[in-house]
Amino acid sequence: MASSRTPTHMAREIAEIPAVVARVLADGGPGLEAAARAIAGRRPRFVLVAARGTSDHAGLYARYLLETTIGIPVGLAAASVTTIYGARLRWDDVLVLAVSQSGAGPDVAAVVAAAREAGAPTLAVTNDPGSLLAAAAEIVLPLRAGEERAVAATKTYVASLAVVAVLAARLAEAGLNDAPRPSWAPALEALPEALEASLVASGAWLRGPGEACVAAFARAHEALVVSRGHNFATALEIALKLKETSRIFADGYSSADLLHGPVAVAGPEVPTLAFRPDGAPGSAVDEALAVAGRSGAAPWTIGGREIAGRERSLVVAPGLPEPLTPLAYVLPGFLLAEAIARARGRDPDAPPGLSKITRTR
Amino acid sequence: MASSRTPTHMAREIAEIPAVVARVLADGGPGLEAAARAIAGRRPRFVLVAARGTSDHAGLYARYLLETTIGIPVGLAAASVTTIYGARLRWDDVLVLAVSQSGAGPDVAAVVAAAREAGAPTLAVTNDPGSLLAAAAEIVLPLRAGEERAVAATKTYVASLAVVAVLAARLAEAGLNDAPRPSWAPALEALPEALEASLVASGAWLRGPGEACVAAFARAHEALVVSRGHNFATALEIALKLKETSRIFADGYSSADLLHGPVAVAGPEVPTLAFRPDGAPGSAVDEALAVAGRSGAAPWTIGGREIAGRERSLVVAPGLPEPLTPLAYVLPGFLLAEAIARARGRDPDAPPGLSKITRTR
Known part of the structure; x- marks a missing residue:
């Protein structure tokens, strides 16, 4: 990989x-x-x-x-x-x-x-x-x-x-x-230091247990990315990166929006990635993952201390206050997207049909 | 069908x-x-x-x-x-x-x-x-x-x-x-009359040239639905219906948002449906369809007078002012979603895993 x-x-x-x-x-x-x-x-x-x-x-x-x-x-x-x-x-x-x-x-x-x-x-x-x-x-x-x-x-x-x-x-x-x-x-x-630590932890994970995550997404046609609150942006951003760099039909949702219909497309063949901060937004993410799990989805989770020890999980920036976690959580997301694109034989720097500057009116 | x-x-x-x-x-x-x-x-x-x-x-x-x-x-x-x-x-x-x-x-x-x-x-x-x-x-x-x-x-x-x-x-x-x-x-x-006419035109189309549209979506794993302005809502709504009733990974976009990255997933195997009103929002939709077309997408278009005579198109409620067209355009969208679900052997009334009332916090 x-x-x-x-x-x-x-x-x-x-x-x-x-x-x-x-x-x-x-x-x-x-x-x-x-x-x-x-x-x-x-x-x-x-x-x-x-x-x-x-x-x-x-x-x-x-x-x-x-x-x-x-x-x-x-x-x-x-x-x-x-x-x-x-x-x-x-x-x-x-x-x-x-x-x-x-x-x-x-x-x-x-x-x-x-x-x-x-x-x-x-x-x-x-x-x-x-x-x-x-x-x-x-x-x-x-x-x-x-x-x-x-x-x-x-x-x-x-x-x-x-x-x-x-x-x-x-x-x-x-x-x-x-x-x-x-x-x-x-x-x-303390952000620069926390982000550096997030990159180090993410890199180590990608060379270890995260390899299976890259492999699962690299095989997929479709994917779901879920979070809630401040990290809803993280879910949308990583879903877009998977679309752009890997041509995976990846959709980002807040946990509440996922439950209002789109959870119908969850399943064992649709890899699911969750950004799951500690506290109340994290509990809301867990509820949505539980519903998706009934269709056979086995999610990968990136988040705070509360997910330590979960299967298929990565803890990053555990000391960072939740409102700042979107800066840290997106880093393993970016690294995943880059690795998945390469695993699919694509050049993440130059997706076909896209250019650096898009002018719309 | x-x-x-x-x-x-x-x-x-x-x-x-x-x-x-x-x-x-x-x-x-x-x-x-x-x-x-x-x-x-x-x-x-x-x-x-x-x-x-x-x-x-x-x-x-x-x-x-x-x-x-x-x-x-x-x-x-x-x-x-x-x-x-x-x-x-x-x-x-x-x-x-x-x-x-x-x-x-x-x-x-x-x-x-x-x-x-x-x-x-x-x-x-x-x-x-x-x-x-x-x-x-x-x-x-x-x-x-x-x-x-x-x-x-x-x-x-x-x-x-x-x-x-x-x-x-x-x-x-x-x-x-x-x-x-x-x-x-x-x-x-005049809305009730315009909506009745929209249903009649849509029904006739579905029994004729629209059968091919149903067949294309019924075969698909993924789909794109595009519009702009007042009908952006129509695109999101029909994309959600395709997810819920047919388990198709369908994404709705405004024409501008589609061009800012997601167009990377367009292609001949991804059926594309456009809601294309007359006038300025319609021209913006056409620009996005042209870009998607470079990847081989051959869109189906539902809209106003200006699309009359286009391949794979359906004109509905041609006299309705553009701000009211979302009420008329969504009707062929709903009928399509219902027909596509049945063509996929699914019951559109009871999608697995969903219920009529969703309570999120």
Whole structure:
């Protein structure tokens, strides 16, 4: 399975992630703090997130984390309302948060431009400060991830999550909606180390018991990926990576959404991967796995301390507060997707039919 | 394919849809108008939609239609923020719209209860006015669909769309956000007739050229369903029906989301179904179909006048304004799903592992 040839771009870029996140925290820190103060001063009452593809999953993380941390309602923008229907939304009191690795998508930039024109504060999280999106937004939060060469985005995804997490902590500290300082904020500093440890543990697992996981997915046509809460984004992101790099029909679900119908497709021939944090979201994931198990699904589980000793499981970043686990759990997911693609004889860096920049309207 | 045995509950319930929608318009009219006036008087600035499964797709339709009609931002609520994390959201100036056929889900009811306790106006769209959800909400909008016996919801789905459409029109007429009366509002009256015609055209097509469509999906393990804008909900809904009733791994996408990665799984062995309205959303769908076509996908298309004469196409409800087409386009989708399930030797009324009421938290 694990060949000794030159590593793929995808593998190298996954390995860079702890350093990229360290850069977001150090070099990006002052900018994020200033942005948070400026935003908090405008007292937004709602947040709309605009993004596509992998960045949409970073947006989904923002959607959960801003609600659980700041307590103001967050929605995911439907770009077509602006770009296809030309509707004019009431943007006052709305903060628009756009996420795009390339910043090149006309639809996301159009939503930001419409909101900014109406006077709403607009934030662009992007790896290209010279992009269309960066020009459209009032405040640019650079990802500082360096060039990403694999078509499947990995380091820019985790960099986006890191920017979102720091922003949420700083918005609370700046007093937005009188939110208290989140209990997980002090753990931000330890993130690079936790991510490095997550990579080491994941790599060791992939060379050991995880080989069977790679083999199961490599044989599959279809797969399910499940989580809940902050890690719902992780489930969607790894399902998309399996589609893109391995051409596996993989679907990501929250445990609740899985039970409302899609669990009908579970079965012994459909490998199932769960991201299962400790605590209440983890219990909800277990309930869904139990229902899928009645159809013969035997899940692989990545998560916190509570799954230690389970069959087919990997514990990563056991000390990390749950709201930050999406940054750590996605790493074994990425490594799995990369290894599965190679096991299927595919080049994870250049999936047929996809390109690094997708422009939709 | 089309057997002469007793029709399934699903087939009978699809046939009832025009009468159900007529009942929403006539018997439900006064209640919807009063609800709209009450809501408009509270001047909500933002809408959060709470729903699961098929009802979540009705919520997605509401999400687009309320933004294009009223112009206030709409988001889809993440129940876990309330039920798993216990976060307290700032609910003032928010309208909560909950949709649930059974009204029995604790998670949706919990979101409504939290919002109502904070003083926000709350609306419940449900087929059971005696349900947990109906008790939690300030205003109940009954679906008047009668008992639904098939596990796969069809008539309650279209009834939900009808309630949403009437509500959006009446909210505009009540002056919410100074929205103009929508140009499509006069077409509401003609809906039952348009839906009846859609059923007749779809039935004739299924007994003719559509037989090949049923056969293609009946052979498939995986499928793609695509649309854009108001009919994004239609794509998700029919993909879910194919999963539930036929155990096909079917994924629904907006044309833009499909291009941001998932198009990698398109191919000649993956039947693709597009809901393609006339005008700008239809052009966007065509762009995505062209990209999928490069991988050998040969799509089936259901839509408006502009697709007349295309190979593998069905024109339905050609006179209906685009914002109302989701009610008509979903009918051939439902009939297809029902026929495909039977062609696969499955009982569409009782998919293994699913029950009519799903309770998640």
